[in-house]
Amino acid sequence: MKRKWYDYLWIAELSYWVLGLCNILFAWLGVLFFFIPLLMAAIGGNKIYCNRYCGRGQLLGLLGRKLSRNAPPPRFLRSYWFRGGFLAFFMVMFGLMLHSTYRVFSGAPLRQTVTLLWMFRLPWQWADVEMVAPWVAQFAFGFFGVMMTSTVLGLLTMVLFRPRSWCVYCPMGTMTQGICKLRQGKEDVTCGGKG
């Protein structure tokens, strides 16, 4: 199959990590990875982002060719309650991260740590964030932690199960599929009404 430009978007994902590790403020770029899929699903009513443009999905697919055990994942991983529950948990943790950004905005001191897997605070004192407002830096630390946590989980389940096992419970994938289902439901109702 002839490769297209979007088959190389895994390079964007890799670049994100290189840039973010060099300067944590690049973590802000990750906001794009949140909004683009949601907008595509809301406007286009499809998961074209997951199916074609997601660099993370591509990277897991590529690394998984060599590193994955390629074993079927446990059934619960694809169940609605697990996917929904993980999404809810992820959103709560995301909300807490936004709250600590707000606290710094209101005058609390900046915490130069990146939280991995919601538990481990990695010291990140070496980051130079003097040039921006403390809350801008706090968001970068928090967001980089979110991205790192999801990447570690993605890599772990890639090794244990199939390459793109993360895509089964990825909160973005669950949300975009949910949006598409809602849209489809509405269309079905509209068509039913007409018929």
Place this chain on the structure above:
Amino acid sequence: MAVSLKLAQVGRECVACGSCLRVCPRGAIHIRSGVTAQIDSGACVGCGRCAKICPADVITIVQRGAGE
């Protein structure tokens, strides 16, 4: 070409990730409305590549005619 006796079938818990699209040698899969993968039974040759890569493990290879 001889018609394959096998065919891929997608289960209800498909997460529409699109991993299967990339490996199908016949381009027999498409993602319907961002909700589920759908197999074109005319194009599928039942090779099973999609089933091996599916991270949700929702693709089964069945005999044609058996619950198509």
